[in-house]
Amino acid sequence: MNQNYLDSVTIKYSLWGYKSKTFKKSKIELNDFQFSTLEIGEETLPEIKVKNNPISKKGDTINYSVKSFVKNQDQVIADIIKRLPGIEITEGGVIKYQGKQINKYYIEGMNLLDDKYALANNNIPANSVDQIQILENHQPIKALDSFTISNQAGINIKLNNNAKNKIIGRGKIGIGGFPFMYENELVPMQFGSNHQTIVSYKNNNTGLNNEKELDLLNSNNVSNFIKGNIFKNPILSIPSPNIPLTSNQRFLFNNLHTLSINNLRKINADSELKFNLDFIKNLKYQNSGTNIINFFPSDTIRINENQLTTKNEFLIRGSLNYISNTKKRYYFNRLNFQANIDKDEASIILKDKTDQTFFSKHFSVSNEGMFLKTNSNNLKGVSYFISYSRMPQQLEIKPGKYNNLFNNNIPYNSLNQKVALKTLFSNFTITNAKKISVFSIENNFGISFTTQSYQTELLKEELNNLTIIHDSLNNNLTGKEINIYNYFKINFNEKKLKISLSIPANYLVQHNNSQKGQSINRLFFNYDMTMQHIMNSNFSITLRFNSNDMYLPVYLSTERYILTDYRTLQNRNSIISNLKQRKITLSANYKEVRKMLFINSSIAIENNVDNILFNQNFAGSLVIRNAFYNLNPNKSIAFSTNISKYIHSINGSFALGLILQKKSSIQMISNKQDEFNVKTVGINSKILTNIKSHSIEYTSQYQILYSGLKNNLFNKTQIFNQTAVIHLNFLTNMPVKLIFEHSHLNQQTQANRNFLFGDIAIRKKAVLRKMDLELSLQNIFNVKEFETVSFSANTITNNFFILRPTQILMKAQFTF
Template identity: 25%
Template sequence: MIFLKPAGLLFTLFLLCPGAGVLAQQQTIQGSLKTADGKPVPHASVTVRNPQDRIVAFKTSDASGNFSIVLPAEAPLDSLRLLVNHLGYAGVNLPILRERSRYDITLEEKPIDLSEVNVKSRPRIDTRGDTLRYDVGSFAKAEDRSIGDVLKRMPGMEVSESGQIKYNGQNISNLYIDGDDLLDDKYAIGTKTIPHAMVQKLEVLQNHQPLKVLKNKALSDRVALNLVIKDEARLKLTGQVKAGAGLPHQYDSELNSILFNKKYKMLNVAKGNNVGEDLASDFTAFGLSDMLTGAGNSRPQALLSSGTAGSPPLPKQRYYFNNSGSLNLNNLVNLKNGLQLKANINGLLDGNDMAYNSWSELYLGNDTIRYSEWQDIGRDPFLTGVSLTAMANEEEHYFSNVFKLNYSGDRGSSALLSNDMDMRQGLHNRLCDFSNTLEYTPALKNGNVINLYWYVNHFNQPQTLIITPGINEEVLNAGMPLAGIRQFGETPTWFSRASAAYRLTKGLIRQRYRTGVINEWQRLHSALRLTQTDGRETPYARSDDNNLHWQRHQFFVDGTYEYKQGPWEATATLPLAVLRIAYHDDAFALDESKSRLLFNPSMRLKRMTTREDYLSLDYRYTNQMGNINGVFRGAVLTNYRSIEANDAGLQERDSHNIGLRYHFQRAISMLFMNAGVTYTRSTANTIAASVVTDNIARTVLLPINNDVSSVNLNAGVSRFIFALGATASLSASWSTSRFNQLLNGETLPFNNRSLTVNPAFEVRLFDKISFNYNGTGTWTTSRLVLEEASAHVPDRQIRRFDQSIGLSYSPLKRTFLRVNGRHQYTSQAQLNDISYFFADANIRYTLAKWRTDIELNLTNLADITSYETYSLSANRLGYSHYQLRGRMAVLKCVFNL
């Protein structure tokens, strides 16, 4: 493939070489499949198995019922068996004879219930209705530890580096453990910690409805996963103690305890390390709570930041210099009266450093502006969070009350050199966020359902950015030198959403009618202070402080209509809202109010083309109003290089979104495919205008219409290859977007295009060797759509190839050796190509008597301590250079309790 650079090519040749000898002296058996009356039987599964019941070869019969199977040369014919399976026919199991090469078989018809299909060949999948079940043991390998290791190997499943899970291209909405949602949407800790040996089956719940009172009463397109725990694993408390130490001055430790029975479930984990593992990722939420509850609000983004460079496209362990400790407690109890109580408590203490330098070029119609930045950052973040849930999920009613409290902060400091300006920065953050969600959904005697809902939230994130000595005195202090700068900003917010709904569950068209109110109160306060050389602190003279008060109140009614008949499903939601927004700031004589009547319809049409496949069409129109971040008038130094303010009214944006998606699956043959196309067009009445100089950029929101449009195409296929015992997948996406930028008085229309291709493959060879490959190829192009300026702003394209390859070998019983390689190649016209090859190794030995693993991890064997990368966004080309962790060796003991 075009992905393979020299390193990747060597690994590919290694994979292909063992096959050369296998092609010699292969043997073939042929045959035909017919019914008793002579009709051919096409698409039957024909497998050859060895005495260990492993698949040696696999084929399906063609349209005429014929099959031909090539056997490996080393396969002993006297011990092999021929198995034939087909829905609606009795299975056939025949011994293969050395002197016989043709098998003409008559199949006996045996009708079965298609609502329950069981594939008995290993690995096993069975399906019943909308639930697909993977047998975990069929996909697990001896070297696997957690359920996450096995998930990555299952056809149809995708697990990102962050831990987010997709099934056939769709994000999952929940991860249940024996039907209980112990971890909410922070399930990454579960997939990394739960041993796969505890799990009997993985269930994929398609068209999942989390509320039992709405089951078969409301349509749903959600997908959820459920881990079915083995009976013996439910009976006792299990866990692990991990202790590791290494060079240079490394430690890695973990203690976890697990109990999953019907009454009580717990997953408690304590960790500490300085080997580069980001423990904050265990607390990552995948954005599902708002989707399920509709509790999202217009929470403003953080105002201030300390730098302009992002993170490198590498696993965080490569560049994360840390000293971290975390506690993650998840406990759930089911009471006899049907009430479920749950507590999720977490905490994190962290200290980390990051060193980088970067430059960026900003291309204008007749000019180029260049920025450079060298920064050494030290951060000390902390995080605490508590979530307390009381829930009763019964067929007659649903009740839930969820209280959440999060308090976190970060004190960061850095030494920075930018365009020959030498300075020190400090950024202090505090975040306090609490909310309560109350929901009650009872079913009435006539079968209809009522829903009462109330969500209330308070949020605030005060920030202070300190810069010494002062910089950009020409812009900030009339050319007079400065001793320092202090920028403060916060946006305390109160938000409430209350609604009542009535659902009609009978009739050809099911209906739901809802009414409610949304209330929001915010205050944006900021202060920019300059410390003069004589020690006096003075306000920024060219702008007053922000003291903006904001209110948003909305009354809404909506109707939802659902239709399901045969293969057709249709859903339409017609919401109507009266919105009033008022905001004022006395310092700027600002006193505005807006009232709008909003109509934001959405609809979805779905057709089942077969029992497993469907085609869906979605359309959504949204008429959105801006938030408080778009109307403040006072200047805010958002980072050392940018000043932002606004000179426009409230932003209004109209968006049309239409998407077409096709879902294809064949559970029996373990083939999963998906494809989709999405088109989005939005029009706003404001545009961000920037005046950029060599040292600072001033951005103002202006009242100028701005159109943005984008198209996205994506497709994916995942297949289990029985003949090889391998899982293979290929996904691709292509997107294009067109938008405008207003820079230094010029309107510059840009067209960005991106193509991404992701092949993946995993195979087991000779029962002792496993080989896996994952690749990503990305082509990103930015083009200025303006003929008179395009000569100065040429098209830019970045090509990046990222390939990972792994080889596992078990030379002795209970001994596992794994070597991983990762090759990255980046190419940008007129700049030097960048290429890296990272290598890691791991060896593990299991002491079965002591239930202990001894493990040696060798990281970054090539000792690569610096990393370069390019980035491309509209008319900005960036280069960044990062410091990486060097070679490490950690010896770890894992005690299984």
């Protein structure tokens, strides 16, 4: 330091935790050495706030920290999952990640429930969960992990230590009026390191649709299930209104009992034995009306009816499942059975009153399995599926209708349509696969057999005697199908690029005993190609081309008429239906985990061509549909985009979605063909935010629908639904929930309709006893009716529902 230019210098001594000292020295004193002692001070470090990101990513696993998303009002894990950015739960309970349905739902890495994971979602207590994990590009079968490419995600629920290795659960006892109401449930569960159990019993008459918890949401073997007629398949029916987009507790009058028993036990580290049993008994009542408008180029036909319907449903379903899942070997075998008994009764007023009864018994049993073994870069395996099902159904209509068609214009007591379908199905496949560097080649060779018998009778009752109306109204069809197939598939799996190409070849033989002797003896090829380009860890683009030729089951080749419901008489004229499907899909996914931002977009162009077209003629309110060979194209183009983000400043999230869709189809009315179009514009939003200790959940759906002839979309309808759920926490142990729901309908042919609903619930939380008391008041504005609208080609359907009145319910809810 050059002292010649200094007059003086200031020296300051400072140290965290001590008082600072300052000295000023003149030019003369600079050479004097001086000691200084600092005194202990009272200064503290400034406050430092560290924020943990509630979402983190490690490899292909995204972790959501539950404590960052949980709210005071949350009771079950579904309450949390529905607000996680990038994840959505549909109205039907399906979980989607970045717009795609998940392929597995695990609890602590174990698959207890298979496809009915809504049971876990709606019952595992929110305070029992530590993390929710998304497993991107998840392959559930470990042996296939390096041989196949998956672009679906799995979900894993990580429990906290307080929920492991002991019995936990939820219970509820509820009573109210008016009229008398009850709502009860008991759901014990246990999650250990080697076993898991969930048992659920629920009953209510408050309109809660608890049976939806037992729906199979993601069946991986749907093709075999359809061919084997495993699912309940109502060939006959009583017309029922479309389900409205509002809470079931507003319009559903029910008496429901559900029981589900699910147990999984690990035999060793990689093997498990699983048992699932479901029981549903449900009695539903519904008072509704339907207004159907059929638009034709030269005419308009209207159907107005009122109906009071009672549905009595019984289901018992079970499965026994063994799985061994290692990287070297996979074995799976499941035995399934299902029995349904349904009895529906309806009084329908369409000019005159008719009483209708529908009765159905459905029973199916199946066994399916797969064995895979890997050796270095090779994989070999076999799979099998065997099933049997039978399904008698009957529709009775009193008094008998359409006297001019069925009884020479003479009144008669009743009209009875009977059907009986039996199906025996088997499918066997041999699999070989090989890895070569970044390539893998897979070949599946198999054969399937189907035998079906299908009998139908249309009878009339006079003087307590049932007689056949005419042979042209009866079917006695038996048929067989043999499908020999070879599915060749090649995969290219590189870090930035993944390509999968599948070329299925099918040799199909199908014949039946119809008088027209229709049969198929054909070789045909399909293809399915998927290309995924991973730009970086945040952004990927996927392009898919697929072509599929599909022949419908044997029993759908009937040569005579069937009365499928009291308004429809149909004849397929022995035509074996062949549907050609062509589809191109381009999708893009973007995510920034640190910024908690998720975006997905897709555009899909689909062109389907059927070889069958129905000529429709009206005889009063009866539609007579006759099938004939004719190319029947159905085209659609759809664009959708969704964005969701978590925002720290509001301790909440938002989601915004857009849907644009156009569909076109051919209809033939009275021997004249016309093309009908339906265009849809849809915008949906969701905002979840906190204001101090309070929270608001707002959702909205806005749709504009145009329908009509190809060049004349003369029908325009606007539908706007919005719901606000407000949680007030002025008192920590007494939260208040307010629900406001508004629905608006705007149709050119009718005056605007608005519906406003309100509910309130006050809950008293007793923390130490793990019990809550809740008093709720539903439909506080006592809205009497509700209306919905739906579109299908040239048809607009308005449905009207009589709603439950203002009701009060007291519930005691507890966890253990």
